[in-house]
Amino acid sequence: MSAMVRIRVEVNGSPHADTVAPRLLLCDYVGETLALTGTHVACSVGTCGACTILLDGRPVRSCLMLAVQADGCAITTVESLGTEADLHPIQRAFHEQQGLQCGFCTPGLLLSVASFLAEHPNPSDDEIVAMLGGHLCRCTGYRNILRAVRAAAESIAAASVA
Amino acid sequence: MKPVDFEYTAPRSVDEALALLARWGSDATILAGGQSLIPLLAARTVRPRCVIDINRIAELDVIGEDAGGLRIGAAVRQADCEASPLVRRVCPLLVAAIGWIASLPVRNRGTVVGNLAQRNAISQISTVAVALGARLRIAAANGSERTVAAESFVDANSPATLGPAELVLDCWFPGLAPGTAWGFYEVQRRAAHYALVSAAVTYARGPSGNVTAVRVAASGLAARPLRLAGVEAAIDGRAATPALFCAAAQRAFDDPVVEPIDDIHATAAYRRAVAPTIVERAFLAAAS
Numbered sequence: 001m002s003a004m005v006r007i008r009v010e011v012n013g014s015p016h017a018d019t020v021a022p023r024l025l026l027c028d029y030v031g032e033t034l035a036l037t038g039t040h041v042a043c044s045v046g047t048c049g050a051c052t053i054l055l056d057g058r059p060v061r062s063c064l065m066l067a068v069q070a071d072g073c074a075i076t077t078v079e080s081l082g083t084e085a086d087l088h089p090i091q092r093a094f095h096e097q098q099g100l101q102c103g104f105c106t107p108g109l110l111l112s113v114a115s116f117l118a119e120h121p122n123p124s125d126d127e128i129v130a131m132l133g134g135h136l137c138r139c140t141g142y143r144n145i146l147r148a149v150r151a152a153a154e155s156i157a158a159a160s161v162a
Numbered sequence: 163m164k165p166v167d168f169e170y171t172a173p174r175s176v177d178e179a180l181a182l183l184a185r186w187g188s189d190a191t192i193l194a195g196g197q198s199l200i201p202l203l204a205a206r207t208v209r210p211r212c213v214i215d216i217n218r219i220a221e222l223d224v225i226g227e228d229a230g231g232l233r234i235g236a237a238v239r240q241a242d243c244e245a246s247p248l249v250r251r252v253c254p255l256l257v258a259a260i261g262w263i264a265s266l267p268v269r270n271r272g273t274v275v276g277n278l279a280q281r282n283a284i285s286q287i288s289t290v291a292v293a294l295g296a297r298l299r300i301a302a303a304n305g306s307e308r309t310v311a312a313e314s315f316v317d318a319n320s321p322a323t324l325g326p327a328e329l330v331l332d333c334w335f336p337g338l339a340p341g342t343a344w345g346f347y348e349v350q351r352r353a354a355h356y357a358l359v360s361a362a363v364t365y366a367r368g369p370s371g372n373v374t375a376v377r378v379a380a381s382g383l384a385a386r387p388l389r390l391a392g393v394e395a396a397i398d399g400r401a402a403t404p405a406l407f408c409a410a411a412q413r414a415f416d417d418p419v420v421e422p423i424d425d426i427h428a429t430a431a432y433r434r435a436v437a438p439t440i441v442e443r444a445f446l447a448a449a450s
Contacts, residue, residue: 001167002167002168002169002170003169003170005170021167022167022168022169022170022213023164023165023166023167023168023203025163025164025165025200025204028164044163044201044204045201046197046200046201046264046267046268047264047354047355049265049267052267055270058241058267058270059266059267059270060267060270060271061197061267061268061271063200063201063204064196064197064200064201064268064271065196065200065271066170066193066196066200066213066215068170068172068215069193069196069215069217112266112267129353130353131266132353133265133352133353133354134264134265134266134267134268134354135265
């Protein structure tokens with residue numbers, strides 16, 4: 001066995017220290033070690049976008065990183081957004097616009113959208129479509145997701161004015 | 163999927179990385195952005211005894227202006243190049259090409275130099291590197307250093323161009339002189355997927371308004387992106403018009419090396435049929 005590695009990360013705002021095997025993938029660290037099961041893994045080659053999380057605020061594929069590489073970084077997962085009783089505005093928009101059906105791709109999408117709207121508070125449809133290119137959804141046909149992102153942008157903008 | 167067990171090292175300097183390469187040789191693999199390597203590790207196609215992670219080497223995470231071009235270090239991420247005012251000013255063609263690579267989450271980790279080091283025949287960055295005449299700087303564990311033209315480095319059919327104890331330090335891309343026209347275009351099966359055929363174009367406008375110094379490279383037509391000398395000759399010295407671009411793009415197959423890629427993403431016949439249109443659209447993007 002190779003030497004285990006000590007890592008320190010911030011997970012959804014709280015500090016964490018763990019000892020991990022070098023070969024542990026970041027998605028497995030999140031799902032198994034941290035037991036944050038909202039992050040889904042599908043293709044394992046970076047194509048589908050289901051496992052997308054934020055690393056220091058930027059969307060990355062957690063299936064395409066080793067956990068040891070996250071040492072010193074802030075990890076943000078879908079669990080940071082809202083609760084069933086108190087949905088995040090992006091989650092509420094996806095719910096109301098039916099931007100999901102089976103929901104498998106949704107956690108990754110929500111984090112990409114959160115990062116995207118922070119940088120594009122008033123996005124054009126072309127910008128939204130380009131961002132959605134990084135996420136596969138087999139249920140919705142994307143029309144409802146497009147509506148949900150538009151609605152989320154409007155509701156966040158309205159809340160920031162109020 | 164789980165990679166095989168391996169030692170993990172994260173050197174802080176190039177010297178330290180080279181010493182590790184000297185020690186581990188072909189048992190080691192370099193981890194840069196990891197967007198190609200991690201799936202290969204997870205599928206156990208690549209089974210290293212040691213992974214040398216170069217992401218914490220600050221001296222490799224530098225974009226510098228050098229000799230009229232850009233020197234991009236081996237740890238510089240594609241998304242950081244896209245966002246860099248320096249890269250946007252000196253080599254906007256590279257920024258345009260990077261925008262076609264996969265999706266933002268992949269570009270947030272993937273590196274420019276790591277992309278070249280994959281020697282993937284349809285790499286957008288390779289296409290730009292061949293079009294402009296980029297050069298890679300490679301260091302060896304014995305202290306020597308060499309420079310290789312990207313055009314020969316990225317050839318997927320050439321024997322391994324990187325030795326087991328060698329590390330690519332950076333890639334130098336020539337800058338575009340002010341007023342240079344540039345364009346990039348490609349076709350994919352769907353958004354964020356592989357390029358089937360891509361084309362990168364630059365040209366200058368002479369005093370009479372005619373096109374000079376044309377450079378065009380395309381991917382998908384061989385085991386590496388090719389300069390299209392026939393297209394360049396058909397355009398050089400003439401007035402830039404859509405009709406000229408359309409006619410010249412038909413000369414994409416003049417080079418006897420052309421043998422379009424035939425794989426699960428597209429047939430050779432499709433690539434041959436679509437290539438002139440992609441080349442033409444790269445010129446139209448440059449002219450607009």
